[in-house]
Amino acid sequence: MKYQKSPGTQDILPGAVERWQFVEGKARELCRRYNFREIRTPMFESTELFQRGVGETTDIVEKEMYTFIDRGDRSLTLRPEGTAGVVRGYVENKLFGEPDLSKLYYIGPMFRYERAQAGRYRQFHQFGVEAIGAVDAALDAEVIALGYSFYTEVGLKGVRVEVNSVGTPEIRAAFRERLLAFLEPKREILCKDCQSRMDRNPLRVLDCKTDQKHFTDAPSILDSLDDECRTHFEKVQQCLTDMDIPFEINHRLVRGLDYYTHTAFEFKAEGIGAIDTVGGGGRYNGLVAGIGGPDQPGVGFGIGLERTVLLLEHQNTELPELNGIDVYVVALGEAAEREVSKTVYQLRARGIRAERDYQGRKMKAQMKSADRLSARFTAILGDDELARGEIMLKEMATGDQRSVALSALADEILR
Numbered sequence: 001m002k003y004q005k006s007p008g009t010q011d012i013l014p015g016a017v018e019r020w021q022f023v024e025g026k027a028r029e030l031c032r033r034y035n036f037r038e039i040r041t042p043m044f045e046s047t048e049l050f051q052r053g054v055g056e057t058t059d060i061v062e063k064e065m066y067t068f069i070d071r072g073d074r075s076l077t078l079r080p081e082g083t084a085g086v087v088r089g090y091v092e093n094k095l096f097g098e099p100d101l102s103k104l105y106y107i108g109p110m111f112r113y114e115r116a117q118a119g120r121y122r123q124f125h126q127f128g129v130e131a132i133g134a135v136d137a138a139l140d141a142e143v144i145a146l147g148y149s150f151y152t153e154v155g156l157k158g159v160r161v162e163v164n165s166v167g168t169p170e171i172r173a174a175f176r177e178r179l180l181a182f183l184e185p186k187r188e189i190l191c192k193d194c195q196s197r198m199d200r201n202p203l204r205v206l207d208c209k210t211d212q213k214h215f216t217d218a219p220s221i222l223d224s225l226d227d228e229c230r231t232h233f234e235k236v237q238q239c240l241t242d243m244d245i246p247f248e249i250n251h252r253l254v255r256g257l258d259y260y261t262h263t264a265f266e267f268k269a270e271g272i273g274a275i276d277t278v279g280g281g282g283r284y285n286g287l288v289a290g291i292g293g294p295d296q297p298g299v300g301f302g303i304g305l306e307r308t309v310l311l312l313e314h315q316n317t318e319l320p321e322l323n324g325i326d327v328y329v330v331a332l333g334e335a336a337e338r339e340v341s342k343t344v345y346q347l348r349a350r351g352i353r354a355e356r357d358y359q360g361r362k363m364k365a366q367m368k369s370a371d372r373l374s375a376r377f378t379a380i381l382g383d384d385e386l387a388r389g390e391i392m393l394k395e396m397a398t399g400d401q402r403s404v405a406l407s408a409l410a411d412e413i414l415r
Helices: 017-033 047-054 059-064 083-092 137-154 169-189 192-200 202-207 227-242 305-314 334-349 363-372 383-388 406-414
Strands: 044-046 067-069 075-078 102-111 123-132 160-165 261-272 275-283 298-304 327-332 354-356 377-382 390-395 401-405
Touching: 017 102, 017 123, 017 137, 017 305, 044 047, 044 083, 047 059, 047 075, 047 083, 083 102, 083 123, 083 298, 123 137, 123 305, 137 160, 137 227, 137 261, 137 275, 137 298, 137 305, 160 227, 169 192, 169 202, 192 202, 227 261, 261 298, 261 305, 275 305, 298 305, 327 334, 327 363, 334 354, 334 377, 334 383, 334 406, 363 377, 377 383, 377 406, 383 390, 390 406, 401 406
Parallel strands: 327 354, 327 377
Antiparallel strands: 044 075, 067 075, 102 123, 123 298, 160 261, 261 275, 275 298, 377 390, 390 401
């Protein structure tokens, strides 16, 4: 055909989209329980926002952003991640003026020019949360707990939590020298990406998936933490332990964004090819001030929904019945045809999932349609039944059928 979807994108069709609706619904339900409120930000922002917020030496900014010049000669970028836009919205709309902590969540598409593979798309979707306005390590643990609960409550098994502390910018600067001393003798055997990162952002070398075997004896940033950072990290661990959330410390976990301070964490799971990270986040105490707001601390995460849905499929996870309708209304006769439009409207107004035929098909074909739609009931209305004010209600699972008053049809289905 002449037109096809762009590489790295996908059509999410009926039959598959129900899994997405379930996953998104669970995210919203959890956020209500945790008192996070939804925020919706633009899908494109000033390019400088992401350069300053995400970090100019990150792969996202250097290689992956969809950037364009608009008709006003402004450089704009399709959002590659959610945090920078949420923080910009927090600052611009002065949410810092509210007396309580700002606990926000988002669900929506992001865009990165990456090599397409299983679980990785150029247009992808994230569920994320941001809690801005408190330094308490218990808040870090709450955010991790929300993410872990999301995975367990959608039914996934084997999801692991890895945590680390990346300290403060000052601590990372000192650790950078120790790390470079370790890496320099290995420069020639490391991949080209690692060699480039050594000159610009050495901590990112530890995030390389190719050269992990060379980093077994790498120094740990945990040995460089000051008392404040160490106390903060210990409290995060204690809170997670108190909540019975299993976790592992990974001293090489640095995440791919420059704004993290103190806590960094990832959610890991097997089953999507070479990818095992399905979500992650951390604390970002300098980001709000860095993009022009007050010096407010924050912590958050981003979870990839494509990867979540792929894991559900890989694990053959049983989901609640998301398809199906409550009743399929069959009309037999001219007068009944007119009545059915009103009846179906009234049923839907009562919250009942109802459908009818619009193709002029025979009763047998309509009954097959009811089967395909997994209808719990069929309601058959003929001209004779209409004259008596009745309708035949059939329970599809058992085959039982009975005549009920047309005016009481909704009550019978809801019973």
